[in-house]
Amino acid sequence: MAIAGVDVGTTGCKCTVCDLNGTILSQSYQEYETQNTKNGWELNAWEVWLNIKKVIREAALGQEAIQAIGVTSFGETPILLGEDYKPLMNSLTYLDPRGEEECQRIVDHFGVEYLFQITGLKAHPMYSISKLMWLAEHKRELMEKTKHICMFGDYITYMLTGVFQIDYSLASRTMAFDYRKLDWADDILEFAGLNRAKMSKPVPIGRKLGYVTAEVAKELGLSTSTMVVTGCQDQMASAIGTGCLEKGMAVDGTGTVECITPVFDEPENLNAMLGHCFAMIPFIKPGTYVTYAFSFNGGSLLKWYRDNLASMEAKLYREQGISAYEGFNAKVSYDTPSGLLVLPYLSGAATPYMDPDARGAILGLRDSTTSIDIYQGLMEGVTYEMRLNMECLETAGIQIDTLYATGGGAQSPIWLQMKADILNKRIVTLGNAQSGTLGCIMMSGVGCGVYEDLAQAAKIFVKPEKEYIPDPKKHELYMRYYKKYKKMYRAVGEVLKDED
Numbered sequence: 380m381a382i383a384g385v386d387v388g389t390t391g392c393k394c395t396v397c398d399l400n401g402t403i404l405s406q407s408y409q410e411y412e413t414q415n416t417k418n419g420w421e422l423n424a425w426e427v428w429l430n431i432k433k434v435i436r437e438a439a440l441g442q443e444a445i446q447a448i449g450v451t452s453f454g455e456t457p458i459l460l461g462e463d464y465k466p467l468m469n470s471l472t473y474l475d476p477r478g479e480e481e482c483q484r485i486v487d488h489f490g491v492e493y494l495f496q497i498t499g500l501k502a503h504p505m506y507s508i509s510k511l512m513w514l515a516e517h518k519r520e521l522m523e524k525t526k527h528i529c530m531f532g533d534y535i536t537y538m539l540t541g542v543f544q545i546d547y548s549l550a551s552r553t554m555a556f557d558y559r560k561l562d563w564a565d566d567i568l569e570f571a572g573l574n575r576a577k578m579s580k581p582v583p584i585g586r587k588l589g590y591v592t593a594e595v596a597k598e599l600g601l602s603t604s605t606m607v608v609t610g611c612q613d614q615m616a617s618a619i620g621t622g623c624l625e626k627g628m629a630v631d632g633t634g635t636v637e638c639i640t641p642v643f644d645e646p647e648n649l650n651a652m653l654g655h656c657f658a659m660i661p662f663i664k665p666g667t668y669v670t671y672a673f674s675f676n677g678g679s680l681l682k683w684y685r686d687n688l689a690s691m692e693a694k695l696y697r698e699q700g701i702s703a704y705e706g707f708n709a710k711v712s713y714d715t716p717s718g719l720l721v722l723p724y725l726s727g728a729a730t731p732y733m734d735p736d737a738r739g740a741i742l743g744l745r746d747s748t749t750s751i752d753i754y755q756g757l758m759e760g761v762t763y764e765m766r767l768n769m770e771c772l773e774t775a776g777i778q779i780d781t782l783y784a785t786g787g788g789a790q791s792p793i794w795l796q797m798k799a800d801i802l803n804k805r806i807v808t809l810g811n812a813q814s815g816t817l818g819c820i821m822m823s824g825v826g827c828g829v830y831e832d833l834a835q836a837a838k839i840f841v842k843p844e845k846e847y848i849p850d851p852k853k854h855e856l857y858m859r860y861y862k863k864y865k866k867m868y869r870a871v872g873e874v875l876k877d878e879d
Contacts, residue, residue: 381443382829384819385431386613387452387531389413389422389472389635390679392430394438395816396445399829401839406813407437419475424458424466427531428538436599447606447827448539448591449819451616452532454552457507459514460527464537467521471510474675474726476735478509481516485509485554488570492653497567499551499558499659499668503733506554512571525577532610533579540589540607545579547661548611548669556581558659584611584663585822585833608826610819614640614671615660619821620814621783622841624663624833629779630814631798631806633788636729637677637761639768639779640669647776655731655771663833670777672768675726676739678787680757681707683725689750704791710751713793716860717752719743721760722867731771732868740871758794759857762801763864769802781805785814792847799847801857806847817841 381404383396391410397403409430414421439445455473458466471477482504486494494502503509507530515522529537530552533545550556555567563575591605610616618630618640629641644667646652652659657670676683685693685703696706720742728737741756769779782804788794789808799806821836830836 380446382820382823382827383435383438383445383448384610384816384823385435385448385450385535386616386813386815386819387427387431387450387535388613389453392427392434393813393816394431394434395813395820396438396442397817397820397840398443399824401842404442405438405440406816407434409434413472413474414469419477420472421469421475422456422472423469424531424534428535431535431538432599435601439600445601445605446829447608447823449585449608449610449823449826450532450535450539451610451613451815451819452530452535452549454530454549454612455505455507455510456531457510457553458529458531458534459521459525460529460534461524462526464526467524468518470531471513473505475510476504477517478504478513479735481512482506482509484512485567485570489567494554494567495653497557497564498554500554501653501656501658501733502554503656504735506552508554508567508571508573511573515572527579528573528577529579532612536588536607536609537579539591539595541592542589543579544582544586544588544609546584546586546609546611547581548584548615550579550581551658551660552612558661561661582609584609584615585826587826606823606827608819608823610822612660613815614638614673615662615669616815616818616822617785618642618669618818619833620816620818620840621785621809622837623783624837626667627778627780629782631765631782631784632814633677633784633786633794635677635679636673636675637765637788638671638673639765639782640671641772641777641779642667642669643777644668648774651771651775655775656733657730657772657775670772671730672765672772673729674723674761674764675729676723677761680723680725680761681754684754684757688753692750704787707751707754708791708793711755711793713755713796716856717755717759718745719748719752719756719759720860720864720867721756722864722871723757723760723764728868730768734872737868738871738875740867742867758797759801759860760864762794762798763861765798766802766861767865779804781807783814784808795847796850799849800853801861803849803854805849807843808845808847809842
């Protein structure tokens with residue numbers, strides 16, 4: 380028997396199949412495009428579903444019978460489903476600017492403090508409720524035709540099973556979910572003009588939804604006895620997949636977004652959580668939480684470099700049979716800092732500022748600066764931003780001892796050592812970097828009764844591979860640049876602000 384995990388991202392999806400002893404049997408990945416329209420960033424949910432089917436079919440082909448499937452996804456992005464339960468339009472992603480005015484109306488009505496007390500979030504237009512209010516005003520006909528509203532995680536599990544359920548972590552990213560009562564916040568839904576009957580039923584992570592439908596089973600090479608289990612938001616799945624189950628543990632996930640996800644009990648300073656825009660996301664045990672300290676631009680910065688500054692070099696590396704990033708990394712001479720200061724806000728600033736109008740910048744260019752210096756500087760900039768976030772977490776009483784690295788960035792030894800040096804923390808990598816799908820597999824194994832709990836599953840699936848220890852001399856060098864980096868957000872904002 381085997382278990383599968385599916386990870387739904389903004390730029391691609393993957394499926395991993397493991398046997399019950401934790402051995403990876405197969406993996407499949409499919410990339411798709413987030414559409415940059417004149418209005419903002421959109422994603423075609425139906426196209427994503429077609430790619431999900433492809434990766435499941437490919438990963439399941441020729442493997443042992445799959446006993447259970449778990450699904451994790453990115454958050455915040457709502458899908459409108461019509462009478463036939465097909466998407467009525469492209470979804471507005473968390474990067475889409477639409478919803479700013481609507482978010483302000485929510486704040487004006489409820490107040491920032493009340494919204495945080497109920498939802499565990501500092502109000503921001505990226506959350507689903509603001510997007511849905513915008514759609515109600517600007518796409519009224521489509522909203523009137525909407526039969527159901529879901530996020531990408533519960534959409535995919537619905538397509539597999541015909542059951543609408545959403546886990547607490549994904550529901551909390553709507554800014555319409557009471558994170559203490561673990562149910563939809565009726566007053567917020569009512570203000571937004573939404574009917575809770577159109578929302579999926581909130582359930583704990585790792586809850587059995589049902590079985591794959593006969594039609595889907597036949598199409599994907601599965602069985603109608605294949606169970607589907609609720610996963611959770613992708614960053615939380617990565618935490619589970621790296622074995623971060625207890626207070627003081629944290630995962631550093633480098634995908635499109637760079638995100639540190641620590642596990643903690645009730646924080647010592649809730650005001651600091653609110654002030655630094657850190658969310659309160661329900662975790663496995665009652666009274667335990669995770670939060671997301673993140674940058675909208677993580678690995679996407681390196682993709683930007685690949686596609687816009689080094690496309691010719693990337694093509695040559697592909698012709699040589701290696702990835703562009705392998706080629707770039709091999710050219711980085713990691714003896715000293717790049718000498719550049721990069722503000723990584725190409726998609727706006729996430730925590731601790733949550734400023735959608737923030738802009739990126741590269742400072743310190745000289746005639747001796749090379750393309751690879753910029754590549755190194757991009758990695759440094761993201762890591763400085765994570766150090767800033769970790770310092771803010773400490774003001775709330777959240778301490779991190781060790782970071783477990785996952786995602787595409789966990790395959791870059793240079794970046795991992797750089798993180799250890801800048802963050803001054805031990806970094807541990809795993810035998811497989813795709814911890815999001817492994818987290819789903821672990822939850823699914825518990826959900827279908829193969830493992831007693833996640834701690835038992837972690838002993839089977841979590842396999843530490845290599846440690847990166849901070850270099851005190853390099854840390855001291857980097858801190859000289861970091862002191863300057865902390866001034867960049869306000870300085871760049873002041874230079875670029877619109878004059879009245």
